[in-house]
Amino acid sequence: MALEHAILVALLEQPASGYELARRFDRSIGRFWTASHQQIYRVLKRMETDGWVAAEQVGQEGRPDKRRWSAAPAGRTALADWLRAPVQPEAVRHELAVKIRGAAFADRAGRATLVAEVERYRADHEALLARYLAGERRDFPDAAARDARAALQHVVLRGGIAYERMVLAWLDDVLATLRALDH
Amino acid sequence: MALEHAILVALLEQPASGYELARRFDRSIGRFWTASHQQIYRVLKRMETDGWVAAEQVGQEGRPDKRRWSAAPAGRTALADWLRAPVQPEAVRHELAVKIRGAAFADRAGRATLVAEVERYRADHEALLARYLAGERRDFPDAAARDARAALQHVVLRGGIAYERMVLAWLDDVLATLRALDH
DNA sequence: TCCTGCTATGCAACAAGTTGCATAGGCAAG
């Protein structure tokens, strides 16, 4: 029930077409909310019938036309109501942790495969951290925030950075533990 | 597609009824995989028809009978196959981060409500960290692991502890940022 | 020239997860 609200925040920050939204959900917004383009188009349609967003047809040269969506007053109201509501407890779904506990029931070869997988996974997170840090240098070069929006975007990005650093340290712990099992 | 595998790991660690599984998914397993009892009963049924698990009727005094489930050989094989498969990228869904970026479009009163919500959220995570640390002292009192299973359970728990510590530090950062917006 | 990839939007079928409800006995507090 919160993809609607994530889309509202995204459109308030910057109006966009469904396609552009999908790309932003693959990049900056994807740090805290993922969504496929199919989902975004479907939800945008529902939000339009609810009067939360409105589209404007934009013709383009050498490309298909697009519909630029923005948040409508009813959408702003809905967002304000949702912001006042209690934060729902998160649904945790950490596949890697299941696999690690499952490794107790695998043989030596199975554990070796898992170690390789964890290494690959670690490399992905290292690359993600590097991207976040590059984004931080690019978008927030001075410590003092320019305005409320930038300050809030920056603190969310710092959360992503802290998360990735924590994950990397934990994965090192995991690798050491897995390796110690088979000497 | 991974609730099945989380259940298999849980049953290999300790056979249990659907009800007991649901409680464990509310506690230790819930650290990395959440599931409601309705979901667990439904999936257990499917796993039974697939021959992944088998039940044994257990009569109890003063309580309803229960069905104690254990992992069947086909389930062990399925788990081993899954352990060898690549780790899927996680679907991130962090409602609080959406709300924080959304706070840029709220008024002073709306932001004050959010600050109160973040404080409550922080208290919940502080309590969770305390529970993890108590569980660690209880279940892993000596640094050297007794066996593979304990070592792997412990490293997953350390991940939960690291995560909660990171979240608490970040929430302090968030609170300071939110408060600085309105002096 | 053909093949791949990008922009741009969308439908349909399916899988997974949530919410609400139902049953039913025992046990403890008020």
Place this chain on the structure above:
DNA sequence: CTTGCCTATGCAACTTGTTGCATAGCAGGA
């Protein structure tokens, strides 16, 4: 003695998310 909570299992309806496919023009490389 009634009300609520715990154990124990489960169905049905609904919402959300995933996978696969379709269309269509343009650009760039093999």
